[in-house]
Amino acid sequence: MTAPPTRSFLARVQKTRKTKKNQYGTAFLRFLIWIYNLRVDHPAEDVCLSADNITAAFRRILYHPDMAILWTSVFQEFIVIPCGMIFGGRNSPSFYMIPGELRAHVASANDFGPITTDLSESIMLATTPSPRAALQLSRGTPDDKNPGAALLLNDPTRRYAHSSFVDDTGNAHICSRIVGAITNSILSAYVVRRAPCLKPFKWPPQVGFTLRFLGYLLDTQTMRVQWPEDKRAQLEAMSDDDWLAPSLGKKTSLTPRNVARPLGLIRHGALVSVIGSYLSTRLQHSLNDAIRAQALRGKVTKRWWQTSRVRIPDDAMTDIRLV
Numbered sequence: 664m665t666a667p668p669t670r671s672f673l674a675r676v677q678k679t680r681k682t683k684k685n686q687y688g689t690a691f692l693r694f695l696i697w698i699y700n701l702r703v704d705h706p707a708e709d710v711c712l713s714a715d716n717i718t719a720a721f722r723r724i725l726y727h728p729d730m731a732i733l734w735t736s737v738f739q740e741f742i743v744i745p746c747g748m749i750f751g752g753r754n755s756p757s758f759y760m761i762p763g764e765l766r767a768h769v770a771s772a773n774d775f776g777p778i779t780t781d782l783s784e785s786i787m788l789a790t791t792p793s794p795r796a797a798l799q800l801s802r803g804t805p806d807d808k809n810p811g812a813a814l815l816l817n818d819p820t821r822r823y824a825h826s827s828f829v830d831d832t833g834n835a836h837i838c839s840r841i842v843g844a845i846t847n848s849i850l851s852a853y854v855v856r857r858a859p860c861l862k863p864f865k866w867p868p869q870v871g872f873t874l875r876f877l878g879y880l881l882d883t884q885t886m887r888v889q890w891p892e893d894k895r896a897q898l899e900a901m902s903d904d905d906w907l908a909p910s911l912g913k914k915t916s917l918t919p920r921n922v923a924r925p926l927g928l929i930r931h932g933a934l935v936s937v938i939g940s941y942l943s944t945r946l947q948h949s950l951n952d953a954i955r956a957q958a959l960r961g962k963v964t965k966r967w968w969q970t971s972r973v974r975i976p977d978d979a980m981t982d983i984r985l986v
Contacts, residue, residue: 691876691877698712700803700812700815701836702801703805703812706803709837711788711836715832715834715862760827765855770825771825780849780850782861787868823844823848898925901925915975916972918968918969918971918972919973920969922946922949922953923950942983943986949979
């Protein structure tokens with residue numbers, strides 16, 4: 664197409680790009696907020712949890728032509744309309760989250776009626792708590808920010824809330840409604856993608872009040888989030904390795920990769936132990952300075968990442984040992 668697009672068309676494209684927000688970075692916190700508000704509304708009922716996983720989320724995604732406007736761009740006198748998206752570009756996975764967030768919205772707002780799927784029919788619910796056990800469930804306290812699940816949705820047409828993080832989607836509701844929430848999640852994936860698009864080998868048929876989601880352990884009976892034991896053991900093993908062995912007073916240098924590995928683990932665990940963010944700040948600055956210096960000299964290549972050396976100050980090493 665060589666003719667320039669109309670002004671109104673370009674205005675629609677620009678407006679769409681400005682108003683659309685990719686929110687996958689807050690998916691886990693939104694999931695926790697939804698669970699808490701479910702507990703506010705249902706203090707004596709179990710809140711069941713489930714998560715599903717999209718297959719081939721990072722491969723070429725074909726989408727409906729009506730969605731083309733979201734990715735259309737203008738180059739000189741040409742209008743470029745891609746027919747799919749591919750993982751690996753600078754804009755991924757954020758661009759994937761446009762259909763990811765669309766799927767979450769479709770799942771919460773659509774009424775699919777009696778339609779079901781083989782995956783949802785395979786669900787086995789955990790036993791509900793006895794009346795005595797129900798009295799021991801942790802309660803949720805309503806406030807201005809957490810008015811309860813029904814008011815949190817702020818839309819009478821919505822029945823569920825789903826939080827998507829790239830290819831993972833979290834589902835939560837009371838046990839009597841969790842199957843409906845999961846079924847809507849599955850069917851919305853089929854609407855946005857082509858069926859079947861969920862990973863059967865990652866499908867957990869047993870649905871209960873505990874779940875490992877995005878690297879954390881959730882328990883809706885105690886209303887707690889835990890950093891898993893295997894993550895803690897992995898960090899502890901790193902602290903015992905040679906890269907943390909030198910005694911204080913000696914200059915320590917590590918490869919950028921070996922600096923980034925503990926940083927990633929510590930920052931992940933910092934959601935439940937905030938002190939980790941504080942105690943890893945000086946190590947983060949050391950890595951940032953090294954990357955900035957390398958960028959001024961040339962590209963930050965894979966070889967540099969694995970073979971170069973980063974000087975770690977003693978105070979940064981002390982902080983990590985304390986972690």
